[in-house]
Amino acid sequence: DTGVSQDPRHKITKRGQNVTFRCDPISEHNRLYWYRQTLGQGPEFLTYFQNEAQLEKSRLLSDRFSAERPKGSFSTLEIQRTEQGDSAMYLCASSEPTGGRLVANEKLFFGSGTQLSVL
Amino acid sequence: GNSVTQMEGPVTLSEEAFLTINCTYTATGYPSLFWYVQYPGEGLQLLLKATKADDKGSNKGFEATYRKETTSFHLEKGSVQVSDSAVYFCALKLPGGYQKVTFGIGTKLQVIP
Numbered sequence: 001d002t003g004v005s006q007d008p009r010h011k012i013t014k015r016g017q018n019v020t021f022r023c024d025p026i027s028e029h030n031r032l033y034w035y036r037q038t039l040g041q042g043p044e045f046l047t048y049f050q051n052e053a054q055l056e057k058s059r060l061l062s063d064r065f066s067a068e069r070p071k072g073s074f075s076t077l078e079i080q081r082t083e084q085g086d087s088a089m090y091l092c093a094s095s096e097p098t099g100g101r102l103v104a105n106e107k108l109f110f111g112s113g114t115q116l117s118v119l
Numbered sequence: 120g121n122s123v124t125q126m127e128g129p130v131t132l133s134e135e136a137f138l139t140i141n142c143t144y145t146a147t148g149y150p151s152l153f154w155y156v157q158y159p160g161e162g163l164q165l166l167l168k169a170t171k172a173d174d175k176g177s178n179k180g181f182e183a184t185y186r187k188e189t190t191s192f193h194l195e196k197g198s199v200q201v202s203d204s205a206v207y208f209c210a211l212k213l214p215g216g217y218q219k220v221t222f223g224i225g226t227k228l229q230v231i232p
Contacts, residue, residue: 004162033218042123042208042222043163056218091162108155108220110162 002026004111006092012117013082020078021114025094032075033108034067035091036060043091049075082118089113121146125209125223132199132230140194140226142183142209150211152176152185152192153220157206166194166207199230 005024013019025032030051035043046065048056051072061067064082069075079086093108125142132138144150154166154176167176172187181196192209209223 031218033220040224042210042224043220045219045221048218058219093163107165107168108163110155110164112160112162 004092004094004109006090006111006114008114009112010115010117012119014119015082015084017082018078018080019082019116020076021090021092021116023075023077023092023111025074025092026109027073028096029094029109030072030097031095031106032069033093033095034075034077035093037089037091037113038087046077079116082116084118087116087118089115121150121211121213121221123209123211123221123223125207125226127224128206128227130226130228132228134201134230134232135198136230138194138196138199138203138228140207140209140228142192142194142223144190144192144209144211146190146211146213148213148215149187150213152183153210153212154181154183154192154194155208155210155222157208157225159205163208199228201230201232204228204230 007022032049034046037043047067049069064080067077091113093110095106122145151170153168155163156166157163167178169176169185175184183192183194206225206227208225210220212220
């Protein structure tokens with residue numbers, strides 16, 4: 001399977017604990033995105049990497065959230081001091097290089113997500 | 120701000136019925152428009168897209184036309200199958216350097232035999 005993979009699929013944690021999720025994009029994709037999806041809502045953009053550089057961050061990404069992509073391949077999303085409101089599905093997506101062109105219609109490839117439950 | 124409004128579900132149809140899922144958008148500039156589909160237990164995947172006014176995106180029997188005058192991108196299929204049961208998300212992306220894709224809330228479609 002050469003799709004986007006996320007680990008773990010499910011995470012249950014107690015309020016106040018730290019959690020870390022991992023995303024492995026499709027190997028030739030240099031663009032990586034994190035989204036959050038709550039029940040009954042569509043995905044909400046959190047952050048975007050091009051290679052190892054984090055180029056966009058949403059206001060939704062509070063200072064308890066940090067994302068990294070140290071070698072421009074896999075990425076991690078860490079949530080510190082989790083709160084019940086952090087319970088959601090965390091989605092990772094990747095897309096192909098555009099050769100430096102600004103492209104508005106590139107296709108996102110999504111992973112199956114990590115379901116976080118904060119008790 | 121930029122937003123996508125789509126009809127709330129669930130939508131329940133009999134096999135071979137005609138499907139319409141409404142989607143309207145609000146955006147500064149001229150966005151690209153998308154429909155993504157999420158089958159049970161799977162990640163979202165792109166169904167179709169359109170990048171400018173009057174473009175028609177199509178795939179797997181589904182169609183949607185970019186209507187600038189009504190700021191709409193309604194999804195249609197002439198004859199649905201049980202295998203089309205999924206959640207459908209309308210989305211937009213602004214041109215330029217922005218990478219954020221804005222999604223609607225999703226519409227769940229259930230097709231019964």
